[in-house]
Amino acid sequence: MSELNLGDTVTTRKPHACGCNKWQIVRMGADYKLKCTNCGHVVMLSSDKFHKVAKLAKQ
Ligand SMILES: [Zn+2]
Numbered sequence: 001m002s003e004l005n006l007g008d009t010v011t012t013r014k015p016h017a018c019g020c021n022k023w024q025i026v027r028m029g030a031d032y033k034l035k036c037t038n039c040g041h042v043v044m045l046s047s048d049k050f051h052k053v054a055k056l057a058k059q
């Protein structure tokens with residue numbers, strides 16, 4: 001997996017309920033927090049889950 005930094009935008013395989021699949025990384029560590037770039041909703045994922053579902057978005 002490519003290097004990710006706080007503030008990067010990632011995409012997920014499944015879009016958020018609002019239809020957007022781009023998320024900004026707002027917290028990294030044992031848990032990751034992602035903020036939906038469309039509606040601002042924040043979700044928390046374990047590191048394992050994050051690395052399974054997220055990948056760096058093409059800028
Ligand atoms: Zn959303």
